Amino acid sequence: MAEADKKREQIIEGAIKRFSHFGIHKTTMNDIADDLSVSKPSLYYYFPDKKSLIVGVIEKVFKDYFAMLRTNLNDNDNLETVLFGSIDVRNSFFEKYFMLKISEGVPDLMWDDDVKESLDVLKKTEADLFADIFKNAQLRGEIHENDMQHLASLYLESLMGLTNMCIMAGHKKIMPEKKMLKDVADKQKALSAIFARGLRC
Amino acid sequence: MAEADKKREQIIEGAIKRFSHFGIHKTTMNDIADDLSVSKPSLYYYFPDKKSLIVGVIEKVFKDYFAMLRTNLNDNDNLETVLFGSIDVRNSFFEKYFMLKISEGVPDLMWDDDVKESLDVLKKTEADLFADIFKNAQLRGEIHENDMQHLASLYLESLMGLTNMCIMAGHKKIMPEKKMLKDVADKQKALSAIFARGLRC
DNA sequence: CTTTGACCAAAATATTAAAATAGTCAGAAA
DNA sequence: TTTCTGACTATTTTAATATTTTGGTCAAAG
Numbered sequence: 110m111a112e113a114d115k116k117r118e119q120i121i122e123g124a125i126k127r128f129s130h131f132g133i134h135k136t137t138m139n140d141i142a143d144d145l146s147v148s149k150p151s152l153y154y155y156f157p158d159k160k161s162l163i164v165g166v167i168e169k170v171f172k173d174y175f176a177m178l179r180t181n182l183n184d185n186d187n188l189e190t191v192l193f194g195s196i197d198v199r200n201s202f203f204e205k206y207f208m209l210k211i212s213e214g215v216p217d218l219m220w221d222d223d224v225k226e227s228l229d230v231l232k233k234t235e236a237d238l239f240a241d242i243f244k245n246a247q248l249r250g251e252i253h254e255n256d257m258q259h260l261a262s263l264y265l266e267s268l269m270g271l272t273n274m275c276i277m278a279g280h281k282k283i284m285p286e287k288k289m290l291k292d293v294a295d296k297q298k299a300l301s302a303i304f305a306r307g308l309r310c
Numbered sequence: 311m312a313e314a315d316k317k318r319e320q321i322i323e324g325a326i327k328r329f330s331h332f333g334i335h336k337t338t339m340n341d342i343a344d345d346l347s348v349s350k351p352s353l354y355y356y357f358p359d360k361k362s363l364i365v366g367v368i369e370k371v372f373k374d375y376f377a378m379l380r381t382n383l384n385d386n387d388n389l390e391t392v393l394f395g396s397i398d399v400r401n402s403f404f405e406k407y408f409m410l411k412i413s414e415g416v417p418d419l420m421w422d423d424d425v426k427e428s429l430d431v432l433k434k435t436e437a438d439l440f441a442d443i444f445k446n447a448q449l450r451g452e453i454h455e456n457d458m459q460h461l462a463s464l465y466l467e468s469l470m471g472l473t474n475m476c477i478m479a480g481h482k483k484i485m486p487e488k489k490m491l492k493d494v495a496d497k498q499k500a501l502s503a504i505f506a507r508g509l510r511c
Numbered sequence: 512c513t514t515t516g517a518c519c520a521a522a523a524t525a526t527t528a529a530a531a532t533a534g535t536c537a538g539a540a541a
Numbered sequence: 542t543t544t545c546t547g548a549c550t551a552t553t554t555t556a557a558t559a560t561t562t563t564g565g566t567c568a569a570a571g
Contacts, residue, residue, distance in 0.1 A: 113543090137532060148546045150535080159533065220481070263500050270471020280421070299464050307508030314512095338563060349515050351566080360564065514571075523562065531554065540545070 117155050120145065121165045128166060132208045164227045171231045174202045178238060188246040192301040200294050236261045252308045264304060271296050318356050321346065322366050329367060333409045365428045371410065372432045375403045379439060389447040393502040401495050437462045453509045465505060472497050
């Protein structure tokens with residue numbers, strides 16, 4: 110890896126630490142520079158603006174998530190087992206990078222064209238990964254459907270939808286965060302179990 | 311019906327018109343009073359405060375929704391057919407009262423204890439209704455599960471989750487509102503089809 | 512029992528000033 | 542040449558203040 114790329118990685122790592130602890134819009138470029146004991150213009154030498162650094166962070170986190178997901182895959186497991194494992198991986202990342210939540214970032218960060226495009230690509234990649242999972246289940250005769258891409262999108266959107274529902278319900282702080290994470294996982298797994306069975310018929 | 315109750319109904323109807331057209335927090339008590347050609351203190355004679363009027367509106371809307379849902383029910387239909395019909399009813403109300411969206415109402419209206427309690431009761435009622443639907447399917451041998459209440463909650467949360475996902479995706483105004491509503495219905499039905507099949511095994 | 516005009520306190524909104532932050536640049540260090 | 546920095550803006554956030562709007566009350570009238 111080129112020296113410049115190594116430096117870029119270091120900056121991204123530093124940014125991740127700040128972002129995941131204080132949130133994106135509570136972190137200034139100076140904070141990140143100070144953490145790394147460099148000047149702010151140095152950051153701007155490697156990233157044209159804050160937004161591109163954020164995108165770099167997002168892509169790095171997703172990259173790690175995808176790697177972990179692939180590591181956890183076992184072609185011999187049945188669909189339900191694979192989905193349950195994936196849910197655990199997914200939620201461990203969700204918990205670890207909870208403070209990243211783009212939606213509460215800088216004004217309209219979520220709707221910025223560049224960020225949106227990056228997220229779309231990553232979402233597509235995730236969907237591809239799950240489509241492969243479903244295809245694999247199909248090879249083992251566990252599924253009688255045709256459009257695996259479509260199926261993967263529907264499944265993932267359902268999981269994310271449940272996550273959002275639990276977050277909303279838990280925003281009243283009645284449940285102590287930990288309880289909420291368990292709640293999310295339980296519901297996602299309950300749905301996945303029915304979902305997996307529904308594909309068999 | 312007592313005269314006072316009739317008047318309460320009229321006020322609620324008037325409030326619904328304003329709320330569903332301009333949203334809750336863009337509607338003042340004076341707006342509602344003027345529409346009905348009465349004075350503001352008259353409103354306060356029937357409702358102690360704005361919040362209780364809002365709760366009255368919400369309960370009225372849900373009451374109508376439940377009635378429509380029951381009307382659309384047919385004990386002879388199979389589970390998938392019933393669920394598809396319910397989705398259409400549900401979304402027609404969602405569309406009609408879109409501007410009501412509590413979440414964007416007055417600050418923390420969603421988290422107000424009174425409103426929250428009322429919503430919890432209504433959500434419980436809806437879950438009961440769907441639990442009955444599942445029980446009915448069970449009688450016809452379409453389901454091999456035991457906890458219908460739990461099942462109904464999971465199903466409804468999944469549907470709502472999908473709705474939220476589509477709303478978020480559509481907030482960028484790329485799709486012209488109508489497209490979004492169709493998108494919601496399509497995804498909810500696709501999930502319901504798999505869900506219903508998953509319960510059979 | 513119902514309704515109302517006149518009134519008030521609290522909350523939302525608009526205005527302005529002050530502080531913080533993203534981003535630039537000429538030039539130094541490596 | 543490539544990488545870095547101190548010193549400097551332009552823009553955005555935040556804080557403070559003034560102004561309007563709106564929820565809610567009350568004494569009195571129909």
